[in-house]
Amino acid sequence: MTARFPVSDYDLAATLDSGQVFRWQRSGESWEGVVGSDWFQLRSVPGFLEAASGRPDARWDRLRDFLGLEDPLGYICGTFPQDPPMQAALSACPGLRLLRQDPWECLASFLLSSTKQIVQIRQCVDLLCRRFGEPVAVPSGCPPAHRFPDPERLAQAGEAALRECKLGFRARYLAGTALRISEATLDLESLQDRPTAEVREALMSLPGVGRKIADCVLLFAYRRQEAFPVDVWILRALRGLYFPNRRPKLRTLMRFAETHFGPHAGYAQQYLFHHVRTHLGRAAFAKPKRGRFRNVLTSLKPHGSH
Numbered sequence: 543m544t545a546r547f548p549v550s551d552y553d554l555a556a557t558l559d560s561g562q563v564f565r566w567q568r569s570g571e572s573w574e575g576v577v578g579s580d581w582f583q584l585r586s587v588p589g590f591l592e593a594a595s596g597r598p599d600a601r602w603d604r605l606r607d608f609l610g611l612e613d614p615l616g617y618i619c620g621t622f623p624q625d626p627p628m629q630a631a632l633s634a635c636p637g638l639r640l641l642r643q644d645p646w647e648c649l650a651s652f653l654l655s656s657t658k659q660i661v662q663i664r665q666c667v668d669l670l671c672r673r674f675g676e677p678v679a680v681p682s683g684c685p686p687a688h689r690f691p692d693p694e695r696l697a698q699a700g701e702a703a704l705r706e707c708k709l710g711f712r713a714r715y716l717a718g719t720a721l722r723i724s725e726a727t728l729d730l731e732s733l734q735d736r737p738t739a740e741v742r743e744a745l746m747s748l749p750g751v752g753r754k755i756a757d758c759v760l761l762f763a764y765r766r767q768e769a770f771p772v773d774v775w776i777l778r779a780l781r782g783l784y785f786p787n788r789r790p791k792l793r794t795l796m797r798f799a800e801t802h803f804g805p806h807a808g809y810a811q812q813y814l815f816h817h818v819r820t821h822l823g824r825a826a827f828a829k830p831k832r833g834r835f836r837n838v839l840t841s842l843k844p845h846g847s848h
Contacts, residue, residue: 562758577608578604581679609641648758650696656712675689675690676691692724701714712750715751722749728748753772754772768807771808775819777792
């Protein structure tokens with residue numbers, strides 16, 4: 543079963559490989575992954591996204607929602623600040639979209655992200671799904687694929703079994719959070735319509751969930767685009783690009799992020815994150831010699847700027 547979605551200004555590779563989701567793998571010119579109970583293969587062709595599924599009754603509506611196809615990207619990007627770092631990120635990453643993930647899968651995945659690189663997070667998530675997730679239908683000849691395991695299954699498995707998926711100390715947090723969710727101590731679906739501050743507070747009551755993970759779930763699952771996750775890459779970007787030759791405290795950076803990037807700050811954050819990680823790298827934000835950040839800022843002028 544196949545489908546075609548008309549799109550414009552959609553970078554599939556950047557969207558699936560920008561650190562907001564961890565279950566999609568490139569296969570030639572296509573990307574393969576699982577949304578809910580459905581395996582999908584996606585590829586970009588001029589004017590469309592082409593999708594193939596592993597079963598005839600696939601949830602195409604769920605895939606459309608997941609991919610953020612309805613986002614008014616031009617309008618959203620038009621709300622970003624006009625400063626050189628932000629405009630450079632826009633020039634470098636045209637068509638980058640935010641995905642809309644299942645709250646439980648998003649929460650559990652980011653619980654595994656602490657102090658790990660993206661490739662390592664993908665390995666952990668893959669092991670978790672292969673060991674505890676239910677198989678899903680795939681076309682003949684394709685590798686097996688699995689649903690993301692539900693909280694009841696992971697709570698039943700327990701910390702020791704989760705550690706066998708190379709989770710390390712994160713296994714304790716995942717097991718504890720899965721138990722809380724499975725016992726209905728916190729209903730993730732009920733958070734959908736609550737104010738952002740309340741949702742953040744509820745998420746941060748879970749084992750291992752701090753502000754950064756809570757903001758990732760707010761942004762990538764609940765679509766609260768005012769949420770601005772701050773990790774080590776964003777800290778480097780904010781300090782190096784917006785506060786050269788200074789060492790502002792985290793509280794100052796958080797206040798700056800909340801006010802500077804506008805109503806779609808979370809979208810802006812994803813552009814900055816992907817740009818810094820893929821185009822600039824760690825070396826650009828090492829402890830600078832005198833004038834170094836000024837050089838970085840100069841190099842970040844968007845294409846066509848003077």
